[in-house]
Amino acid sequence: MYTEQARRTIQRRTFLSLVGMSSAATILSTALPRPVAAIEDARWPRYRDAIVIDTLGGPGTAYGAGDDSSTPLSASEIDDVRHSGLTAMNVTIGGYHEYATDFDTTTDAIAYWSNQIASHPGVFVLIRHASEIESAKRAGKMGILFGIQGTAAMGENLQHFDTLCNAGVRIFQLTYNRRCLVGDGCLEPGNAGLSKLGLTLVAELNKRNALIDLSHAGERTTLEAIDASAKPIAITHTGCAALAPNPRNKTDNELSRLAKSGGYVGIYLMPFLRTQGQPMAEDLIRHIDHAVEICGEDHVGIGTDGTISPVAVTPEFKKAFADQINQRRKLGISAPGEDPNVYTFSPDLNRADRFEVIAGLLAARNYSDGQIRKILGGNFYRLLQQVWND
DSSP states (O other): OOHHHHHHHHHHHHSSOHHHSSSSSOOOOOSSSOOOGGGOOOOOOTTGGGGEEEEEEEESOOOTTTSSOOOOOOHHHHHHHHTTTEEEEEEEESSOOOOHHHHHHHHHHHHHHHHHHHHHHTEEOOOSSTTTHHHHHHHHEEEEEEEESSSTTTTTOHHHHHHHTTTTEEEEEEEEOOSSBBEEEEEEETTTOHHHHHHHHHHHHHHTEEEOOOOBHHHHHHHHHHHHHOOOOOOEEEEEETTTTOOBBHHHHHHHHHHHTTTTEOOOOOOGGGGSSOOOOOHHHHHHHHHHHHOTTTTTEOOOEEEOOOOOOHHHHHHHHHHHHHHHHHHHHHHHHHHBOOOOOOOOSSSSTTHHHHHHHHTTOOOOOHHIIIIIIIIIHHHHHHHHHO
């Protein structure tokens, strides 16, 4: 049984974002790589007209609002949401591995985010139907999509599944890093694939028009779920194993099979974009390039796995970050490549408007306007329209 502190550590808005202690200033340690000067000029003039979706992330800052399901978002965190230009974001509201308590902590998180949406009606709107994303764009709001990372909150009780669906959860990740009742996560050496319960759940998710997410799934679980699903699936936040061999990244075979089934892959800003050292924006673009080469331009996007507000890398942050990594190791959910000295953000994208900068970097690499629109959010929007069937 995890301690209450460990439960709160895992029950995060974005579970591993760990990217800030203050949204008021961005302070980069001299030990971190410096951003290239040209990145400050990277802009795409059509950004504010595009549908932009972070397929895994969260408003605010790590260790800030939401840690105890009671601290509200601050004024500066709300300002960062507005400044980001994001149309929508897949926000983690639970999952993981603690069967005894995950249903309660997940419903607590749903209550927290429902309250934040209600408290800021001019900023947020809960997305239950794909068409509401365009409505949010027209209204100048950011849509919140409730997603769950792992199925521990449901256990074997599909009535819990009903409860979560009715509360607005429409994105369901089958596993987290370890083995669960549904199948094997990416850190399981046995790589056993989907269980019978997992196959049943895939069929039920298809029936309910819910989106299946395989970001933390093991290779066999990923491939078997793609084959078993009657609808396209998503890998909302990952990298390319061909560029950085790591169990959190997906092989070309997984990516190719995903694309052939009509699915979607979001590239994250995590340490796993490199085998060592601090990832930078160029690493993100390199992984996007590779994913587009393997999957095609209609199946790739961005799921940062981070918070919107930028990071202040203070001594307090460094200690808290190292403590978090050590805690994850003790709990057996730390992936290879997690390092107290390698942060879960790109220093040259450490800003609320990072998607606008990424759009400019893609334009500088001669991506067309149409391709940029797809990668920023159009591809994921298309997937939701198809899977949610509404």
